[in-house]
Amino acid sequence: MKPLSLMFLAVLLALLGNGFPVGAESAASKKSAYVDVAVATLWIKPDIVRPVDAPSLTHPVDMWKWTRSMTLEEKLGLVPKLETQALYGNKVTILERKGKWVKVAVHGQPTPRNAQGYPGWMLATQLTYNERFAAKDGQPFVLITSPTAKLYNSATLKHEEMEISYNTRLPYEHETKDAYQVLKPDGKHAWVKKQDAKVYASMKAIPKPTGEQLVKTGKKFLGLPYLWAGMSGFGFDCSGFTFTVYQSHGITIPRDSSVQAKYGTPVAKEKLKPGDLLFFAYNQGKGKVHHVAMYAGDGMMIHSPNSARTVEIIPVDTPEYAKEFAGARRYLK
Known part of the structure; x- marks a missing residue:
């Protein structure tokens, strides 16, 4: 077995030795929570990650660094290890806990394996729970329609916070000529360019496609x-x-x-x-x-x-x- 890289050791120490980030501790104590990273990767069981997977385990994650750093052999090595992924703001039900890992069911991903959603293990550090965000369930939302989109910390759209994925849904708060203000899972605000998103009053309000x-x-x-x-x-x-x-x-x-x-x-x-x-x-x-x-x-x-x-x-x-x-x-x- 290859020795763990210094970077990977540093990541593990940060994840497993320093407790939960803000919001994650309260999330881990509840039955439901929300994904607090751009993409959370769910594993078949805890503690089977490899050094190359470190960028997918951090908070925030670096998805491009992870996917582009893997060789074909390393990509194939994911086949027996992964279950699914969940997007920023996705609701999950916590089914089980094991140290810093939690087994969750991802809402909105139907499977006969669990009535609540697709199951898998992820780090609790990538979850949060905020009452204001939770209260927005069923309210108007901003849907990301570009393959990926940047979140900004103000309506000036000058300072990037993170890159999120297509199909991400975040509660709609406000808008300007060029941007939508959204509520993040941690209860704070961010902005996304209008060219990267659309607003819908509900899931049912999305026009049925051809x-x-x-x-x-x-x-x-x-x-x-x-x-x-x-x-x-x-x-x-x-x-x-x-x-x-x-x-x-x-x-x-x-x-x-x-x-x-x-x-x-x-x-x-x-x-x-x-x-x-x-x-x-x-x-x-x-x-x-x-x-x-x-x-x-x-x-x-x-x-x-x-x-x-x-x-x-x-x-x-x-x-x-x-x-x-x-x-x-x-x-x-």
Whole structure:
């Protein structure tokens, strides 16, 4: 085993030896809390992180440093370790505690594994609880619509605080000609450029999309490297990509491809429309579903394929996928 780097040791000491940051201690004592970093990564169990994962464990996180520092082998090493990710401001239910780690269920990520949301382990240091933020649940929110966006500490938009992901939702507070003021999970204010976001009164107020609009959204991420368990504009896995595209348009589907394949309306291959989901399974398409893509029209599909590639558009009849085709589902009414 490689020796731990000095940087990683420093990170572990900060995370495990110095207690909770402001807000995290109260969060850890409650049954629910809110993600207080741009992207929180959930693990299958505590204490299985590697030195290369240090940027994903800090507060704040550095997602680009993490994803861009990994070799292909290190990316593949995440496959047996990660569950999912949660975005800044996502609500979680705390299920279990083990030292500085908490097992949580991420609200809004449906799975048969837990009725409250997708489960996994994360550091309590990346959670917070603020009564004012909690009271904003169900109120108008700002939805990030750029692949990633910067939060600023004032309406002048001169001083950046952090970079957050597409599909992040933060309570709407105020606006100027060029920016929206939002409430952060810690109860403080920040600003985001209007060009990077939209305001909605509620989840139901998001206009129902056409299939073409879903495909257009997916194209925003062309060239983005794959990340196992990824759920953000910093990296997606296959079902994280389709889930996020749909949820950003007001439609929540199951988190995992194998479950996405069981819902919606079955669609014959010759009747595919843009936005339909295509599924691929082991054993020549007869086994367990392991991949999902979105039909892009004209015989093409858009997907986040694997750790060696990026979000791309390819023909549906590409041989490596055609031989594993296991059916299609339509989630649009």
